[in-house]
Amino acid sequence: MSKIYASMVSIASYIPKNCINNKDFEKFIDTSDEWITKRTGIKTRYFADSEETSSDIGVKAAKVAIQRAGISIDDIDIVICATLSPDYLGMPSNACLISYRLGIENKPAFDIISACSGFIYLLSLAKSFIESNMYKNVLIVGAEKISSILDFNDRGTCVLFGDGAGAAVISATNDKSKRIIDVNISANGKYNDFLMTPICSNGGLDSVKNIKNTTGKPLLLKMKGNETFKLAVKTLANDVKEILLKNNIKSEDISYFIPHQANLRIINAVGDIINIDSNKIVLTIQKYGNTSAASIPMAIDDIYSSGKLKNGDLLLLDAFGGGLTWGSSLLYFNG
């Protein structure tokens, strides 16, 4: 039997409709468009409506991903969702809700929590499921409504994040030239207090605020920004260098470098260290801010939808997030 490879056969995203400018934040916290632009690269981000949940957003991206894969709903063998802002704390999972809304029944569905590294972790799982011959078509979704867990009194975090979703179908192929070459994932819980989201709710900011804090712990997203920044640059640079070396691929062979969109300065620092042509770095941070597990698929879809991404292009992905978690991947796009 010829070897089975995992392949990314489609990509899609969904951007909520409410565009929030940096200047909107100037009205209620001590910040400025100039500071946010200079320190992060962010100009706008999109927030979901109050009644819209992360699974609602995920379903919208997933539908398009399945359609673009050219397969039917019945062909999907498993649904996995990465989110740090699920509809419900614990259960049901967003993956179950998304499956149900898509009309998928009696197939496995579960969520993973690996924060901003979520999409890389999803790729790793999908690749393993396919290459072990367990499943043929895996639907992976990164879906976030981070606006529902933001502390709008904390200027160090509330200006950074946005809502959105990205989805992809990962399918089995015998064609080596269309494969996901490699996925590196890692974590170190020693830094667990760098980024924290102690509680989630589908009710949005109001209901989170109304939950009585009996633990004394913060109820909204918290981040040690500067410490996270420094560790992100160092860890990502090492991780990306390692995956390139391991697979004998040089920076100049890469068609697009698609990093997690947390901070333009982190992206540029890693880009400089691996010496990649700046024209090959995909940037969406200025438009969408940090959408955590959705940021990489949203960025891939950004170049797909604008016609830049072509079948056979070699992509380098990397991400870093709460946990702390991180990861990178090399793959040939096959959409």
Ligand code: UT7
């Ligand atoms: O996606 C998951 C991983 N996340 C990341 O990798 C994010 C990593 N961190 C970052 O992107 C950056 O650390 C931030 C953008 C969060 C902060 O930038 P920074 O250059 O590290 O700033 P800082 O935290 O060292 O703060 C510098 C100053 C402080 O004021 P003082 O103490 O010097 O007076 C902050 O209070 O900037 C202040 N500051 C702000 N000023 C205006 C922090 N946030 C703001 C703000 N507007 N929104």
